[in-house]
Amino acid sequence: MVRYRFVVDVGIDPETGKRKQLRRTFDSLKEAKAEYASITNRRNEGSFVPPNKITVNEWLDRWLAMKADDLEETTIYSYRITLDRVRGRLGNIRLQDLTEEHVEEWRDWALTHGRVRGKRAGSPLGATSVDMSLARLKEALGRAVTRRLVHVNVAAHVTIPRRARKEERKSKEEVQPWNVQEVQKFIQGIRGERLYAALLLSLMGLRPAEVCGLRWDDVNLENATIVIANTRTMLGNRYVVEKDTKSLAGERVLPLPAPVLAALKAFRALQADERLALGEAYVVSRYVLVHEAGDAFTIKQLRRRAYRLMELLGLRRVRLYDARASCFTFLANNGVPDHILARWAGHTNVKTTKRWYVKPDVEDLRGAATTWDGLHGAAAEEKA
Structure with missing residues (x-):
């Protein structure tokens, strides 16, 4: 039986720099010529x-290795967790064999059985979580096209x-x-708390990682200002990561508002007493x-201390991070102007501040x- 084979250059391997060639074999000369023409045309078009x-x-x-050069460690960790939801069902498929049907089947599975971690493994993933995984997968596949x-x-x-x-x-x-009443009840209830100053910093709009990362070198008690330049966060609640702020903004x-300034002065004095009492052990x-x-x-x-205080004061349990929303909504x-609001929040664009943190009730x-x-004319009717 006669078969027809051709060898064609298809470009340079970007990793090795060597010329790449493709061999194809067909049962008929017509098929071989058609495929050769198709490959060369696409090669010439790029x-x-x-x-x-x-x-x-x-x-x-x-x-992920490529993204690690541009993203912070905590962001890469989040990406890995998000893509772990995809790997089990799609990971072993050849990239070139992956189809839209594969991705749709994964999506439907994830919405019903997609949780892969913890005691609830096998239970449904929320639509938001599935959407986040889809977004990362789309980004990765887009780079594969490039x-x-x-x-x-x-x-x-x-x-x-x-529907989902x-x-x-x-x-x-x-x-x-x-709301304002709940914030004020919390503030009044924690006046004697050792962490009073730190919790006030949260209520004036600092992220928890910014509160934990704040250093005394960043605090100017004479000018009543603080510099937000350092954060301390955690990966998976397991170990601490210290890094710059989330963005340049x-x-x-x-x-510093007057109550926060006074609380910080008192906290520093308390720490001086504690250091004196402990000596070298401090x-x-x-x-x-x-x-x-x-x-x-x-x-x-x-967070644990804040939640414990909420419980003791009979307040609704909200995330410590949501103190930012209480601050910026107020x-x-x-009447605080938009550009001041965004600057205070540490955002480049006030749209971000208003979309996620201004939540009027x-x-x-x-x-x-x-x-x-x-x-309606109610006021005019009353006067009449």
Whole structure:
């Protein structure tokens, strides 16, 4: 039986720099000529993708290694956790064999059985979590297209069904940040608390990682200012990571409100007494938020203490991070200009601040209801 084979150059291997060739064999000369013409045309157009045996898992590993040069360690950790949800079902498939149907099947599985960690492994993942995994997968596959490992991003048009999003909204009750009365009750209830100053810093809009990373060198008690330039966070609640602020905009100088300034002065004096009492056993860590022996607090420890105080005071349990929302909602409601609000929050764009941190409740809307009376004519009727 006669068969027809051709060898064609398909470019240079970007990793080795060597010329790459492709061999193809066909039963008929017509088929061989057609395929040869197709390959050379695509090669000349720059759209030809040479065959490879890279699996989805292998490409995700390479992609994360590339991203590590541009992203912080905590972000890469988040990416790894997010993509772990994908690997088990899709990871062993060859990258070039992956189809849109594969991704859709994974999405449907994830929405019903996708949790892979902890005691609830095998239970449904929320639509938001699945969407985050999809977003990372789309990004990784998009880079694979750029690298000419695949011809098309098969996940590009896979989305979360509208029904799944609606069901999640119905079942997931959004916890509103504290209103003004709740904030004031908390402040009044913790006046004698050792961490009073640190908790006030949270209530003036600092992220928990910024509170834990604040150093006395960054505090100017004479000018009543603090410099936000350092953070201390945790990976998986297991070990501490110290790093710069989340973004360039996050590095900022903030004025200290009078109550916070007074609390910081008192806290520093208390730490001086504690250091004197312990002598050489005291740990000199330079951080503002420290234990009685001088060792720095972790975010986990700060959160636990805050939650315990909420319980003791009979307040709704909200995330410590949501103190930012309470702060910025109050500032926005009281006329602080947008550019000041964004600068205080450490954001480049005020749209970010307003979208995620300004959350007026029904009481904040009372003024609008009163204003509406003018449209109704209620005020005029009363005068008449």
